[in-house]
Amino acid sequence: MLVIRLTRVTSTQDFAEAIHDIVEEKEFVVVAEEQTKARGRFGRAWYSPKGGLWVTHVMKDFEAERVPDLTLANALAIRKALEKYVNAKVRWPNDVVVGDKKIAGVLVEAVAQGDKATAFVGFGVDTNVTKFPKDVRATSVLLETGKPADNDELLFEIISLTKEYLRLNLSQLAKELDNHSSLNGREVRISGEGWEKRCKALFVDFMGRLVTDCGVFEVEEVHRVEVI
Amino acid sequence: MLVIRLTRVTSTQDFAEAIHDIVEEKEFVVVAEEQTKARGRFGRAWYSPKGGLWVTHVMKDFEAERVPDLTLANALAIRKALEKYVNAKVRWPNDVVVGDKKIAGVLVEAVAQGDKATAFVGFGVDTNVTKFPKDVRATSVLLETGKPADNDELLFEIISLTKEYLRLNLSQLAKELDNHSSLNGREVRISGEGWEKRCKALFVDFMGRLVTDCGVFEVEEVHRVEVI
Known part of the structure; x- marks a missing residue:
């Protein structure tokens, strides 16, 4: 190659x-x-x-x-x-x-x-x-x-x-x-364009989305994920 | 390099x-x-x-x-x-x-x-x-x-x-x-955009131009030179 x-x-x-x-x-x-x-x-x-x-x-x-x-x-x-x-x-x-x-x-x-x-x-x-x-x-x-x-x-x-x-x-x-x-089972700060949420990350679902206790996130909408 | x-x-x-x-x-x-x-x-x-x-x-x-x-x-x-x-x-x-x-x-x-x-x-x-x-x-x-x-x-x-x-x-x-x-001393066919000349190439002058018995040629105007 x-x-x-x-x-x-x-x-x-x-x-x-x-x-x-x-x-x-x-x-x-x-x-x-x-x-x-x-x-x-x-x-x-x-x-x-x-x-x-x-x-x-x-x-x-x-x-x-x-x-x-x-x-x-x-x-x-x-x-x-x-x-x-x-x-x-x-x-x-x-x-x-x-x-x-x-x-x-x-x-x-x-x-x-x-x-x-x-x-x-x-x-x-x-x-x-x-x-x-x-x-x-x-x-x-x-x-x-x-x-x-x-x-x-x-x-x-x-x-x-x-x-x-x-x-x-x-x-x-x-x-x-x-x-x-x-991330699984941990508290995270998730941020995107003009928003930020603190959630507990649960798992990555069959579509590759992050499932948390405050919602399901698509890759495209998330700018940054930090463990708190 | x-x-x-x-x-x-x-x-x-x-x-x-x-x-x-x-x-x-x-x-x-x-x-x-x-x-x-x-x-x-x-x-x-x-x-x-x-x-x-x-x-x-x-x-x-x-x-x-x-x-x-x-x-x-x-x-x-x-x-x-x-x-x-x-x-x-x-x-x-x-x-x-x-x-x-x-x-x-x-x-x-x-x-x-x-x-x-x-x-x-x-x-x-x-x-x-x-x-x-x-x-x-x-x-x-x-x-x-x-x-x-x-x-x-x-x-x-x-x-x-x-x-x-x-x-x-x-x-x-x-x-x-x-x-x-x-080329020096030889018969050549010189061509450019829409023209062609047959000349005897004489020498390359101090400016890098080709001097011939039918004119002086600049690099930029000449497309092709062939020895006849």
Whole structure:
């Protein structure tokens, strides 16, 4: 598979989106050592210094209706790939955490043409990051274990696990996510565009929604979830 | 230096132009194993199968007024780098030939911002191409010598020689091109937008123009030059 390796780039996502129709491969990966303007969901900044694993995995001719499943599959893949280093869980909908500290995040974007789409599966894993800005509650494999992770090995594991998870359908993926959720049974602050709620998270339902004692939340409407 | 290696791409030039402001390096190189829609001057197709050396060398913050010198410097660099394999000459303005058969071509494009420009120095060298379409009068290192050229070695030689040639000013570059011109003293067919002339090529003047017995030609107005 084509792997495009960059040193400094604004974001692997921007890069992949700029070139996807120029590159003729149906599938390719963009990896950067450092991102200077990386972004997460809703355009939020994502801290991406050297040491981390910053990736966009592009899949052309992807079934458009399965694009939403990609976030779940990729987050689960990251969690599983990190298993040999740390005990990671998924913080619904798109973060991977170790003891409530973020260690990875997923951002899926797509361009659809009819029932097919080009999917840009962006993910960042704080493998060997040693320091975080004060307002970022995060950790890394290196900080947790004292040992660096092998970024390249992890990259290919995550990609291969993502594809394995995609063999499951949405309800199976959601069940798997529920099994590895960091939120279940806990008090959380959920916020969206101009609103915030405090609820008790119960479980992730068969559609991948977060069920709480104060309502059921769709991925698209939730900006942020924090454990109180 | 950042080298982005691709397998199949429409053209390294398109690719480099799409990403130059996303990649943060001031200088980088795009190399493809194969181009599917490569282009030369005036949008002409450039045959780019596997085996050849297909490159775009991007230089940001390049002095805008020196952009025209890049074609000369790059063509001269290719000629010199090929010296150890074949006896190559420059066919004004932007081809490198072996005995009137094209072996390489240069396409310089640029985006200017004030007195600085981002230059896209595109070049293609038919190093190890073994077959050409019937309407293409071309040859390769492999066809000429029976031995393959080392694409990677050649790539870095050409880039380094281009920079060396850029130490010369335009009149020195033009003089050097004149010394290595394949046209001097020969009957040529020169064509442009809607016109064609048969002339005797005399020399390349201090401004890089082709002086003939039927007029002086600027690079920009000439589409094609063929030896009759």
